[in-house]
Amino acid sequence: MCFFVATIMIKLEAAELAARIKEEVKTEIERGIRPCLAAVRVGDDPASAVYVRNKIRACEEVGIRSEHHALPESTTTSELLDLIATLNARDDVDGILTQLPLPAHVDETAIIEAINPAKDVDGFHPVNAGRLAMGRPVLVPCTPAGIMELLDDRGIELRGANACVVGRSQIVGRPMAQLLLQRDATVTICHSRTRDLAAVTRTADLLVVAIGRAGFIGRDHIKPGATVIDVGMNKVSDPDEVRALFGSEAEKRLEVVAKRGSTLVGDVNPSEAAEVAGMLTPVPGGVGLLTVAMLMKNTLRAAKLRRRKN
Numbered sequence: 001m002c003f004f005v006a007t008i009m010i011k012l013e014a015a016e017l018a019a020r021i022k023e024e025v026k027t028e029i030e031r032g033i034r035p036c037l038a039a040v041r042v043g044d045d046p047a048s049a050v051y052v053r054n055k056i057r058a059c060e061e062v063g064i065r066s067e068h069h070a071l072p073e074s075t076t077t078s079e080l081l082d083l084i085a086t087l088n089a090r091d092d093v094d095g096i097l098t099q100l101p102l103p104a105h106v107d108e109t110a111i112i113e114a115i116n117p118a119k120d121v122d123g124f125h126p127v128n129a130g131r132l133a134m135g136r137p138v139l140v141p142c143t144p145a146g147i148m149e150l151l152d153d154r155g156i157e158l159r160g161a162n163a164c165v166v167g168r169s170q171i172v173g174r175p176m177a178q179l180l181l182q183r184d185a186t187v188t189i190c191h192s193r194t195r196d197l198a199a200v201t202r203t204a205d206l207l208v209v210a211i212g213r214a215g216f217i218g219r220d221h222i223k224p225g226a227t228v229i230d231v232g233m234n235k236v237s238d239p240d241e242v243r244a245l246f247g248s249e250a251e252k253r254l255e256v257v258a259k260r261g262s263t264l265v266g267d268v269n270p271s272e273a274a275e276v277a278g279m280l281t282p283v284p285g286g287v288g289l290l291t292v293a294m295l296m297k298n299t300l301r302a303a304k305l306r307r308r309k310n
C-alpha cells in the first residue's frame with residue numbers, strides 16, 4: 001500500500017510582526033525618548049530613492065525625527081566624509097544610514113568606516129560586525145535581525161538545527177550566519193563557489209537564501225518540511241518566467257507585470273518550494289517589511305544607548 005502525505009506549506013507572512021515591532025517602538029517613543037535618524041542618499045538610483053522614502057515614512061509612523069540628505073551623483077568621497085563627520089558630531093542625531101549602493105566612484109568602505117559605530121544603525125561598521133562575530137552584538141544589520149525576530153515569533157527551534165545560509169554578503173549572509181550560530185544552530189555558509197549547492201542546502205532544517213537571483217532555489221535544494229527564508233528581491237518582467245515561478249498563482253503576478261512592467265520575486269521558486277518546504281517567507285510581504293521595522297528598532301536602541309552614555 002502506498003501513502004501520500006500531502007504537506008501544506010505555511011506562508012510566513014511578516015506584515016503583522018513588522019507592524020507590532022513598529023508599534024512597540026512608537027509606544028516607547030511616546031514615553032519620552034525622541035530619536036533622530038539621518039538618511040544619506042547619493043545619486044539618482046530610483047530603487048534607492050524608494051527605499052529611503054519607505055524608511056522616512058516609517059520614521060514618521062513611529063515618531064522618529066528624520067533628515068533626508070539627498071546628494072547629487074557627482075558627490076565625491078571627501079564631500080561625503082565631511083557630511084558624515086558633521087552628522088557624527090551633532091548631538092541631536094542618533095542614527096546615520098547611507099543608502100547602498102553608493103555610486104562607483106565613491107569609496108563605500110571608507111564611508112561605512114567613517115560612521116560613528118554608536119550611530120551605525122545599519123550595523124555595517126567593522127566595530128559592530130566584530131562585536132557580532134564575538135557574540136556581543138550591539139547594533140545588528142536590520143535584515144538578519146528581522147529574520148531572527150520572525151523565527152522567534154513563530155517558535156522555530158534553532159538550537160541544534162542544521163541551518164544553511166546561501167550568500168555571504170556583509171549585509172545579509174555573514175551576519176545572518178553569526179546570529180544563528182549564537183543561537184546554537186549548526187551553520188553552513190554557501191556561496192557562488194560552493195560545490196553541489198543542492199546537496200548542501202538539502203541537509204538544512206532552516207534555509208536562508210540571499211543571493212539576488214530570481215527563483216534560483218528550487219525543489220531539489222530544499223529538505224522536505226524545511227523552513228525557508230527568502231531574502232531576495234528581484235524584478236521579473238518576462239511572462240514565461242513569471243509562469244514558471246508562480247504556477248497556478250501566476251495570473252495575479254502577470255496582472256502586476258502588465259500594470260507596472262515587472263513583479264517582485266525572491267531567490268526561491270515559490271511554486272517548487274510549495275511542493276517540499278514546511279514554511280516559506282513570501283516576496284513581497286516577508287523579510288523586506290521586517291528590515292524597515294528593525295531599522296526603527298535599531299535607531300531607538302542607538303538613541304537609548306547614547307543617552308545612557310552621555
Ligand code: NAP
Nearest residue numbers: 143167168169172191192210211212231232233287288291
Ligand atoms: P550580494 O552582496 O550581491 O551577495 C550575493 C551573495 O550570493 C554572494 O555571497 C554570492 O557569492 C552569492 N551567490 C551569488 N550567486 C550564487 C549562486 N549561484 N550560488 C550560491 N551563491 C551565490 O547580495 P546581498 O546584498 O546579500 O543581497 C542578496 C539579495 O537579497 C538581493 O536580491 C537583495 O536585493 C536582497 N536583499 C533584500 C533585503 C530585504 O530587506 N528583503 C535586504 C538586503 C538584500 P560570492 O560571495 O561567492 O560572490
